[in-house]
Amino acid sequence: MDISNRGQKIQPSPIRKLKPYADQAQERGIHVYFINIGQPDIPTPQPILDAFHSFDEKVLSYGPAQGFLELRQAIADYFVSYNIPLDSENVIITLGGSEAIHFSFCVVADPGNEIIIPEPFYTNYNGYASYADVKISPLTLHVEDGFRLPPAEEIEARITPKTRAILLCSPNNPTGTVYTPEELERVISIVKKHDLFLIGDEVYKEFVYDGGTHKSLLEYEEVKDRVIVVDSISKRFSSCGARIGAVVTRNKELYQSLLRFAQARLCPPTVEQKAALAAYRMGLDYFQPVKEEYERRRDVLYEGLKDIPGIVIQKPQGAFYIIVRLPVKDAEHFVLWMLRDFHFEKETVMVTPAQGFYCTPGKGKDEVRIAYVLKEQDLRRAIVVFKEGLNKYLSIFS
């Protein structure tokens, strides 16, 4: 009677692991600036909250497995407004982007198969890989060049007979990198040449800065049967607790298979789907001020950190994360010390050690991920406290 292998090897969340130390700091009266997780502080749009308040059905009943038609149509229309040809029959509503990832892994790969993912990557891919018993084959990127994709040969070198798909997350969590059309096309050539699926995690689609726009994998007609896109309202509408995402594909056969996975779990939550529908009906204008807010924060964070002696940092182009290399030997030890042993005027900062975002052992040991999810004033203060902490840490440990 042993726990299954996958049950034993599934990774605990490296993002949540240090949370108890932050709780203890707070109990000691220390104010903690949380820039460790991607929980935005942007208020949830009023139409979403109104949808909860005005739910007036007598029975909170099951909806369709693929989600309500109106919401699927609204999501298709949202993509159409970005000139991506979709209709409701390309969209399945999922329980957050998380389930969309899980469905995608299962529909392209059997146990023991491999999916190539550039690392550092969103740590929950690890969880779903164990859950689905799929192997992630990491393609290591580097902070020095801002985590750009390597030449085609280097990507192809990761391909084995067991490889079924490549996954690209852009705008990227945790690096903030937005892949250029040239980078996307490099990967598209590879999936065509090696007959692979291509999974796009594009949940940060709206968050591209410096006047740039997001290029979706769904825009490439030549791979329309190969592409599965993972989508979510969590960050788009500051609604992480709604658990509404979507999996999108123009491959009809894939869609039917995804639908059967969806049928197994009956349906997504009913009221949240109505809330999401209200959100999409706000139109694209909603995003502009939100994007500007994150762009300002990005600038504040980048300017605040870039002159730290020994830091390796590149300006991120999207999402609301950055990975930086610090002049420390063990970032986890530093993060822990900041929570347990340090405060500056009764304040400290929590960031995430980056090691958990890498799959290759030993990688990212001197890096941290920072999420710019605080308002400008708080972020500025967090940077001051962070630098004080780092200076003091270095004076003790180096």
Next chain:
Amino acid sequence: MDISNRGQKIQPSPIRKLKPYADQAQERGIHVYFINIGQPDIPTPQPILDAFHSFDEKVLSYGPAQGFLELRQAIADYFVSYNIPLDSENVIITLGGSEAIHFSFCVVADPGNEIIIPEPFYTNYNGYASYADVKISPLTLHVEDGFRLPPAEEIEARITPKTRAILLCSPNNPTGTVYTPEELERVISIVKKHDLFLIGDEVYKEFVYDGGTHKSLLEYEEVKDRVIVVDSISKRFSSCGARIGAVVTRNKELYQSLLRFAQARLCPPTVEQKAALAAYRMGLDYFQPVKEEYERRRDVLYEGLKDIPGIVIQKPQGAFYIIVRLPVKDAEHFVLWMLRDFHFEKETVMVTPAQGFYCTPGKGKDEVRIAYVLKEQDLRRAIVVFKEGLNKYLSIFS
């Protein structure tokens, strides 16, 4: 670039497969009595609806992976009120009972491993078995004896070196059978002897009739480390669209593994957890009139069907389903005919062919599942229409 094996073999929902024909009947102006799916018509309790209406947070944010402490405590207290010793550290909130099943399969079994489940069984187990790449080993039960468990030797004959667990659903969907303590203890002896886990799907716990009570697998101290119980508010509080369930275990190591699966998908929906908390705070008195309502319906249905010539039927003891054998060769053909080719005074009835609830090919071909989820008056009328249909069908096809 083929869809994975599991993506190809995952079963489409047999319950939902015939839905388009019902839609077409409605479009022709036929009233359809839906007694095919377990969507209760009992109004969702007001405290649940009020929780949606009074949600007043500014940001709809992530909650803890294991669910809010208050809700976990409320669920533990609910079990304690049935004299089952639990605390909040034994409970993880899941996305419906569905996710609790999926977590349970993954934590006990690796790809290729087997779980023994008495058939006919809740059809979504098939979906999760494909999803998790686990094999269901069916233990065939029979309508003639009311789907009682067979002698120990017959159960043990299903055990192979790959067997990891036995799953018991009681009160049972789709049969309505409630296992006796003697039947539970028969299986408990077997899991101890063969060192297996024991999964209990007990989501219909409150729905036990004729003055009987439900015995939970959690009550057996001797297997407290082997037992995982799947729970849900869907039927308990007529809240299928909330997607709030729970997985419960007193095995600490199992709990930690389940928690890591939970972390992979971040958290259950935030507002529904508050709604579920409000529901549990209503107390056990809420269930009595609901149970009496279902018990009356069960009696109406059983009395209405039992004298049909050639029917094989036993009075179910719980849940709100029954499986009966009809004097037809192909129940799916009959169900389809009822929707496409029949009406009685502009009305027809939809039931579910039982074949999809069996794993063994050919089993259940002449059986249907009926869910008594309509109020008494409608159910009486549905029985009249059903009998008219069956008579006419038999006059044509036999």
